[in-house]
Amino acid sequence: MHHLNNEVVFIEIMGGKIFNGSLIDSSDEIFVIHVNNQFVYLPTDHIYTLERDIDNENNIQSPSEIPQFITKVNQDLTLFNILSMAKGLHVELMVTRNEALHGVITSVMDDYFVFQSPIYNTMYIPNKHLKWIIPHIKNDLPYGISETEFLSLSKIKLPTLKKQFADQIAELKGQLVILNLGKDFSHIGKINHVEGRLIEMKDGKSNTIYCNLSHIQIVNPV
Structure with missing residues (x-):
């Protein structure tokens, strides 16, 4: 798709969200689009359609700056590298x-x-469920928190992490968790066991429920 670089496009994400902006770069894993003075990194697995905005009624221009994630280090445009x-x-x-x-x-x-979220604290998120990521400028901190408060998020110490998501969730056996932020396909309870792709949990009434690990977007230990 490099022939579309600097073209104004519409990108529709699975679920109906549409981005209208200047396409900056793309790879098999990531598309980078400039929208409203922000660089948005879109994993290709969640892109439904892409088309040129021939009319460009919003008079969208190519940005004068270069995306910071691409210029920091000379690495391939992969999801792992962008997250890193x-x-x-x-x-x-x-x-x-x-x-x-x-x-x-x-x-x-x-x-x-x-x-690490100032609101939800520690969150484990599978790569495959990330729909987009937007880096904000250095002094633009979330929720009006101070720089000291923000820096403290990076210093939170966690036990040694497992390499695979399923193995990490198995490490939470006996802990209370919130799955998917209490939204769609969510559950709140204690993890009893993880085997294969299933999580066995006890809910608020101590009923046993089983959740498919493939559909878990976020695990938030309480």
Whole structure:
């Protein structure tokens, strides 16, 4: 898709969200689009359609600056590299259907990453459920918190992390968790066991429920 670089496009994300902006770069894993003075990184797995905005009624122009994640280090445009370069920065993520998350990425593992939110605290997020990521400028901190408060998020100490998401969730056996922020396909309870792709939990009434790990977008230990 490099022949469309600097073209004004419409990109529709699975679920109906449409971005209208200047396409900056693309790879098999990531598309970078400039929208409203922000660089948005879109994993290709969530892109439904892409088309040129021939009329360009919004008079969208190519940006004068270069995306910071691409210029920081000379690396391939992969999801793993983008997540790694975003560590320590204020980023906006979309994972669940309609709620953006603000905070900082602290660890990037094989198939998931750890996100620290001032609102939700520690969150384990599988890479495959990330719909987009937007880096914010250095002094633009979430929720009006101070720089000291924001920097403290990156210093939160966690036990040694497993490389795979399923193995990491198995480490939470006996802990209370919120799955998917209490939104669609969510559950709140204690993890009893993880085997294969299933999580066995006890809910608020101590009933046993089983959740498919493939549909877990976020695990938030309580």
